[in-house]
Amino acid sequence: DSGVTQTPKHLITATGQRVTLRCSPRSGDLSVYWYQQSLDQGLQFLIQYYNGEERAKGNILERFSAQQFPDLHSELNLSSLELGDSALYFCASSLLGGGYYGYTFGSGTRLTVV
């Protein structure tokens, strides 16, 4: 157990639907990162939050949104799902925003869109 908890582990949903992925960071970590890993695109950075504020934005689609709550857990919302959104979604956390103390990854949520 890395200390970063992601739920659910697996999710199967239909095209056009909306889902929410949840991430609880390791105790004491203030920063949360979201990544998408698909077979054709590899790992891609989506977005980073630090202590509730958006800190950096990567290749996140407009159909996707995220937030970090006061208790520091984060949610990634994916809407109007398409087949191409099927991927592993990882969350990672770090103590500070720059990751200078390293990153801890969750075990991922496998999303399948049918």
Added chain:
Amino acid sequence: KNEVEQSPQNLTAQEGEFITINCSYSVGISALHWLQQHPGGGIVSLFMLSSGKKKHGRLIATINIQEKHSSLHITASHPRDSAVYICAVDTGNQFYFGTGTSLTVIP
């Protein structure tokens, strides 16, 4: 254009061999990371480098900022080292990932 290039893409080694995985990048970075992803999918952060060299057990990571190049070395490789190794760079407001090196260590 890929901001991060890794080589080789695939690597098969005999147990005990010394292994080197290379990473070149084309952007300015604040840090470079080496990640390990096991067949089950979980990702572990191995190293974060901004300069020089770091060692952890049988793993050594080096970075040359001027040449924009990093290497990950595994000494005395073992079958449990079989995994995908991914190089990632942090530009301060963006992360870019290599496509990974799939390592198989044969007993």
